[in-house]
Amino acid sequence: METQQLAKVERLSPLRRWGRFVLVRLCVLLVGGTFIVSGFSKALDPQGMCLKLQAYAAAWGWHVSPDALPVRTATGLLAILEFLLGIYLLLGIRRYFATRFTLLLTLALTLLTTYIYIYSPVADCGCFGAILTLSNGQTLAKNVVLLLCSLYLCFRSRDIRRLISEKNQWGASIWSFLFVCGLTLWTYHYLPRADFAPFSVGTDLRKALETGQDEQVASFYALTAEGEDATLALATDTGRTFLLTLPDIPRADDGNNDRLNDLHDLCADRHWQFYALTAEGQDFSQWNDRTGATYPVLVADESQLRALARSNPGLVMLHDGKVVAKWSCNNLPETETDIAAAEKQQKEQTRWDAIKHLATLYLLPLIIWLLLDNLYVGSRFLKHWHIRRKIKLKIQTHKTTLNKQQSMRKKIVAGNWKMNKNLQEGVALAKELNEVLTADRPNCGVVICTPFIHLATVSGVIDHSVIGLGAENCANKASGAYTGEVSAEMVKSTGAEYVILGHSERRAYYGETPEILKEKVNLALENGLKVIFCIGEVLEEREAGKQNEVVKAQLEGSLFDLTAEQFANVVLAYEPVWAIGTGKTATADQAEEMHAFIRTTIAEKFGAEAAENTTILYGGSCKPSNARELFAKPDVDGGLIGGASLKAPDFKGIIDAWK
Numbered sequence: 001m002e003t004q005q006l007a008k009v010e011r012l013s014p015l016r017r018w019g020r021f022v023l024v025r026l027c028v029l030l031v032g033g034t035f036i037v038s039g040f041s042k043a044l045d046p047q048g049m050c051l052k053l054q055a056y057a058a059a060w061g062w063h064v065s066p067d068a069l070p071v072r073t074a075t076g077l078l079a080i081l082e083f084l085l086g087i088y089l090l091l092g093i094r095r096y097f098a099t100r101f102t103l104l105l106t107l108a109l110t111l112l113t114t115y116i117y118i119y120s121p122v123a124d125c126g127c128f129g130a131i132l133t134l135s136n137g138q139t140l141a142k143n144v145v146l147l148l149c150s151l152y153l154c155f156r157s158r159d160i161r162r163l164i165s166e167k168n169q170w171g172a173s174i175w176s177f178l179f180v181c182g183l184t185l186w187t188y189h190y191l192p193r194a195d196f197a198p199f200s201v202g203t204d205l206r207k208a209l210e211t212g213q214d215e216q217v218a219s220f221y222a223l224t225a226e227g228e229d230a231t232l233a234l235a236t237d238t239g240r241t242f243l244l245t246l247p248d249i250p251r252a253d254d255g256n257n258d259r260l261n262d263l264h265d266l267c268a269d270r271h272w273q274f275y276a277l278t279a280e281g282q283d284f285s286q287w288n289d290r291t292g293a294t295y296p297v298l299v300a301d302e303s304q305l306r307a308l309a310r311s312n313p314g315l316v317m318l319h320d321g322k323v324v325a326k327w328s329c330n331n332l333p334e335t336e337t338d339i340a341a342a343e344k345q346q347k348e349q350t351r352w353d354a355i356k357h358l359a360t361l362y363l364l365p366l367i368i369w370l371l372l373d374n375l376y377v378g379s380r381f382l383k384h385w386h387i388r389r390k391i392k393l394k395i396q397t398h399k400t401t402l403n404k405q406q407s408m409r410k411k412i413v414a415g416n417w418k419m420n421k422n423l424q425e426g427v428a429l430a431k432e433l434n435e436v437l438t439a440d441r442p443n444c445g446v447v448i449c450t451p452f453i454h455l456a457t458v459s460g461v462i463d464h465s466v467i468g469l470g471a472e473n474c475a476n477k478a479s480g481a482y483t484g485e486v487s488a489e490m491v492k493s494t495g496a497e498y499v500i501l502g503h504s505e506r507r508a509y510y511g512e513t514p515e516i517l518k519e520k521v522n523l524a525l526e527n528g529l530k531v532i533f534c535i536g537e538v539l540e541e542r543e544a545g546k547q548n549e550v551v552k553a554q555l556e557g558s559l560f561d562l563t564a565e566q567f568a569n570v571v572l573a574y575e576p577v578w579a580i581g582t583g584k585t586a587t588a589d590q591a592e593e594m595h596a597f598i599r600t601t602i603a604e605k606f607g608a609e610a611a612e613n614t615t616i617l618y619g620g621s622c623k624p625s626n627a628r629e630l631f632a633k634p635d636v637d638g639g640l641i642g643g644a645s646l647k648a649p650d651f652k653g654i655i656d657a658w659k
């Protein structure tokens with residue numbers, strides 16, 4: 001089925017191919033883009049997502065603190081996962097893995113949002129933090145679309161374009177991981193670089209209280225310990241007012257209390273107001289005991305405290321009723337100059353400026369890496385192109401100097417009977433073939449490779465000038481106590497001239513490694529046998545685009561220690577494993593592409609002349625109906641035939657393809 005797909009891709013009309021390209025690109029942009037924005041907005045405000053998780057947990061009756069380590073870790077991991085998946089999809093990194101993982105994640109999110117849509121445990125899902133708030137219905141619709149796109153991408157993962165070569169994907173992955181992880185940790189330690197929560201810098205508290213316009217801000221209140229409303233006093237003060245937010249006193253970080261107390265002294269000196277704002281039910285005396293605080297305390301709503309500053313404790317400065325600056329407990333100001341500088345900087349830098357800075361920080365190194373990668377790929381391409389051109393030229397020159405012989409290398413059709421036919425049946429088949437082929441002489445070499453027990457008898461019934469004889473295997477030992485084995489010398493003594501080695505069935509079922517095959521090849525050649533050496537990739541390797549790599553390694557592993565003279569007695573057979581006995585033939589173009597690659601590889605190792613003289617057969621569901629098309633390709637010099645060699649008329653049909 002997959003093989004048929006492979007072949008089908010090549011046969012698609014240009015319009016359909018273009019349509020598929022656009023659809024895949026759209027899905028990649030939609031799913032990848034959404035994941036990047038979603039992961040980035042969580043990394044930009046992880047505390048916001050922690051609050052969301054707290055709300056989910058509360059809806060299911062669990063009390064968890066947004067400051068708890070597991071909650072913070074889960075948020076961080078989600079941000080990293082979403083961001084990386086988005087980048088992987090957009091750049092085409094690890095496409096198989098990325099599309100499957102994306103599908104799993106979107107499926108989980110769709111199930112969760114279906115639940116949220118039905119039972120409404122929270123008002124919005126928090127996918128994009130405070131940057132973009134979606135209703136539960138909108139979130140569900142978004143996730144269904146993403147789910148469908150992810151499903152489609154799973155089937156089309158190989159059509160996702162790689163914007164970076166496989167070799168350099170690690171750089172983009174590591175940089176993306178460091179960026180999103182670093183941003184999340186940085187924000188946990190300080191405050192969000194871009195604040196989209198209520199009470200962001202610039203919020204006019206006084207105006208909101210007077211007009212009631214911004215609902216969340218307008219509902220702010222601050223009560224004294226005695227229950228008196230101090231909200232207006234805060235909002236209408238024309239000077240500077242500092243609010244130390246303490247939403248969760250037991251978990252509040254008291255490591256900076258000296259700086260806090262100094263700041264409080266500075267405020268007293270300058271006649272600026274300084275209050276601690278804590279949540280209802282918190283025991284402020286605990287904070288007093290831990291830090292020696294002497295500032296007054298007011299009580300406010302916990303969620304508003306967490307919106308005021310995403311730090312516990314956090315510091316917010318109001319000036320004339322407006323929020324003008326914020327600090328995390330990890331970078332508190334020390335002097336009046338620090339305060340003025342922070343106020344100026346936070347006023348001048350809008351949140352979109354901050355996002356632009358972050359985007360530049362991330363994209364610049366990534367783009368440089370992509371450019372370097374393109375240069376690298378381009379240079380490799382040029383180098384290969386150059387080598388191939390040189391080899392082609394050499395081959396062409398060689399061809400002409402050899403007086404334009406019709407073809408220098410031998411064309412062969414070889415049959416591989418495998419484990420079929422008993423002795424009588426085998427001898428009958430050999431006789432039948434012999435009769436047919438002596439009556440109608442073939443235009444190519446014909447070889448039949450039979451089980452060991454047939455060899456000696458078949459050798460006596462065929463005309464060796466018309467049909468060559470071969471074995472399907474031989475031992476990797478010369479002679480001795482190897483029960484059940486048949487040596488190359490024994491094969492030769494039956495009258496056989498060929499032996500098949502390296503067949504994928506022997507590699508797969510009998511554990512024949514490149515080293516074992518190397519020993520067999522050497523022994524076969526030493527005993528005067530010609531070797532039909534099989535190579536070929538499995539389906540997964542072809543789907544991963546690794547077929548050239550695999551075939552080259554098989555050649556290198558068993559044949560590249562031979563001399564050019566020895567190699568002259570080797571016939572190669574390219575047999576893609578996915579095409580053997582399956583009825584799924586490689587297309588003639590696929591076969592030609594691989595045969596040309598094999599010939600180039602041989603030329604690089606043994607020289608252009610050897611490459612030009614090497615017979616390369618194709619094997620894998622070759623039949624009378626497709627042999628002619630396959631053999632018409634310039635680098636296909638015949639076939640190694642399995643199933644179709646068991647019936648004389650079929651085998652003859654293939655042999656006749658050379659006529």
Ligand code: 13P
Pocket residue numbers: 416503575579580581582583619620621622640641642643644
């Ligand atoms: P089929 O022709 O049966 O696909 O087998 C090919 C083969 O393995 C020849 O060695």
